[in-house]
Amino acid sequence: MKLDDWIYMDGSQLVEEVKQSYKFAFIGKACELDDRSKAAETYCQSVSEASFSVGYVDYSLQIQNENGVYDHLNDGVFDEGEIIVDATTIDVPELLKIIEWLESTKRCFDVCYFEPEKYLNKKGEDESCEDHYVISDDGAGINFIPPFVCSVPNSAMVVSLGFEGHRFGSIIESDEFPVKKFYALGGVPAFKFGMEKTSFLMNHKALEDSNSSILISGANDPVETYNKLMEIRSACAISKQTILLAPFGTKPVALAMCMFAVNNRRKVGIIYDFVQRRGGRSSGVGKAHVWSFRH
């Protein structure tokens, strides 16, 4: 599976101008979280015949709408028709499982993503004096997303950097991830100028403690990110290390990581911390992207 086409424009333009038609839209459950989530939901619903919400339940993908829950693997409902997946509202585990499913059935599909104008800084919320971004709440903890599992001690870990330094920090602090090597993927250029500085600043302690090698790829560029992962794969092949991905950064980078994992089964693991996204975590609607994936 590979990326075949990519369009991007101002988010409001996409909603107004692009009139592609899909049979199915898969949207996340958190559509009310912020402006861009609502814009993404509106767009997906307007360009598809039917929209479904997806969730990650008991380590499996769950697809449902007002009519009930669907068994996407067996009941044939989604066997034919164009599909669009909204990466804005879908979390990483769902995105990974959708891509895994669609790859296994050799379906072509599009993925859309709406950038925010800005993320919200919740300075001092926990009474600390530091500037920090708390755009998520505690989750279930760091775990693999089966079947994308691999041995930890023999891995090189690739962490994509986001605004919440504690997510990378929790890997360093944990007893469970004594990996051989860390790579940190910084989103440069960022969605907006200056955001890259924030993400490096928020992660500076973890970067120092992990002695990471730092690589950069565009925060909204899954193509370049994928290329960087290929470079890392070549480096790891020499020492027979598996690759362990931690998609804590932007969704386009996570998309590339999911694609890479699906295309490199058995050699790549993905971990996730299942944080709960907070409402009002961002404001405004920035650029919107649509990526087309074909076999």
Add this chain to the structure above:
Amino acid sequence: MSNLNDLQSWFSTARNEYESTNHSVYESFVVPPDIEANDISKIEHSMVLVGGRGTGKTVFLKYFSHWTQFDSKRTDVTQSDLESVILYWKPDTAFCRALKPEWLGDEGSKTAFLSLVTLEIVKEFISALKNIGFHFPEIKKEIFQDAAFWLGVSKVIGKSVTNESTFDAEVEMAIYDAQTEPDNIANKTNPKSALDLLINRVVSVASCWFSNSSFKVFVDEFENLSEEQQRLFNNYRKHSDARLSWNVAYKKFASISIETSGSEKLNQNDDFHTLNLFDELTDDQYKLFIAEIILNNMVRRGLVSDNIPGFTPEFLCDRKNLEHRSSDLYKKKVLQEVKRIFPQPSVFELCKIACANKTVFKKLQKVFLDIGFEKLFSDKVIRKFPDVAIAHFIIFYQKGFQKNLIKESDKLIEFIDSNRTKHQTIDTKINTYVFSALLSLNLDNSYVNIPVYSGFDRYCYLSSRSVRSLISLIFCTIRTSKKNDQASFSKIEEIPAFTFEQMQMGVLAASEQSIGEIVNFTPNGITLSKFTHRLGQILRLIQSVRGQSEPEVNHFSIASDYGDFSKEAKSLIEVAKSWRILIVSNATKERNEVAEAAYEYKLNPFYAPYFGISYRKKRKLKLSLSDFEALYSADQNRYSMLRKGYEQEIEDKRISDNTKGLIKEQTGLDL
């Protein structure tokens, strides 16, 4: 020659277990004084080793494992060492937990897990035989040339193996297959059957060596396995015997299953004994132990000690030297050395340091002038009895003192003039409040930084039996100090002593760093960080109250039965205990108090410097259950209201207009 850069790097690896390339801790391990009572190689029962974060569980296990006991550098291995062979296994718990029934099916997940465990434990067993074989080549020859032995190995790992080198290659392949294709396991096996088979063969082939041997498997970080996986191991623990026992190690307060796969449960005392690491050490024993660890970290890297002859890593790692290490002379020398490098100012010295600060001096002058003393007399008190002066920074503002100002000031004058022999209750009062006054002075003014946390003994207290925390303190002290010092040294005696100010800065840096790490404590890091900050801020507010009647408030009780706590409250407390954010003890009943709370909760002393509060367990804050819940509530307003209550209390304790009038009436002073 070494310098402070080197010293810093020696203390920079706080996670000790990542240091060695194999699991041996020979020459880095300091035998603890209570090792004979806690010799896990001699305990016949199945064991549980429990310890808080950073206390040294893993290093302790590795010491007893074959990696250290049969390290190639040891020259004193005898046949009696074969009576107990300890295998150390740390599972890749993140990977193991991912072997979910929802993915692999019930049988598939069990098969995948047990197959991987078998391979890794068999690999560990063969490593043990190799290490033993280094010291007893004949054993290695007998076993490794036994075809039936390798047949057994082939059976359990599912690959054809005929000798040591084919085993090394094949077991790595088998492990790789098990890790990359857990949904495609061909060889169904389990670690107990595998080890039973191999141990029986080893005992049979080399009976003159192993006839009395017991083999113990220790599983580290047991708490990180899934409940189902813990149950599988519990089956083995339940059926441990003299030949092969199954043992576990986990973090204190971790949630662990005692169920098995069947209907049986594990029973403490019947099925296992629990060892709480270092719990039985007295404070003095622990301080000496820590001092030895610190100095060992230096001698391992080539420094020598003229003052402590024979002080080498081999000396500290050898149990035969325990008696010598308990002698008074040895203890005195070791502690002297460490305390020279990390000297500790007494409370009186801290008061002198404080009074030498112009800002503090002026504040104290004002206090004594307000009491009604002449300036000359005030200055004399401050210079000659700095502790009296400092303590009155709090005492003067107390309601009792204010109400009887003339009487109190007369008593104080007599106390001073008599050189502290009259009115000795004042001495008791000074001792009660002086340290709190030092803390309050630090909080009162951002450019006053009295080094209240400096010194070796205080370092030990702050780290509260976490070796990792203590190493972190020392690292931060060296890091904040080294830019000013280019000294080089080849002996411990030549290491320059750290100043009180350097130690204070180091402690503040370490404390701040550790506070910043709380948010990383998955999975509840955000909640725990919020809770810690809020609690710390409340305690800081209380500490900054002038005229406080309860000094050094740094722990709390919750005025409610534990059974009435909400699920969230209980969960937070358990997680906070597990991460050593809160240290819990049984409630002490105060005079005239009707006991309600069963427990008292103290913020980890390591966080105290960040908030400027006391690290010692002194006075208690009583919280209602609602107040406690406000400390972690997502509702910011709830916490704000709680905080406002304490801020109001501070306002109320400032000298009110009525009190000002009273003072003017009594003394003529216009405040």
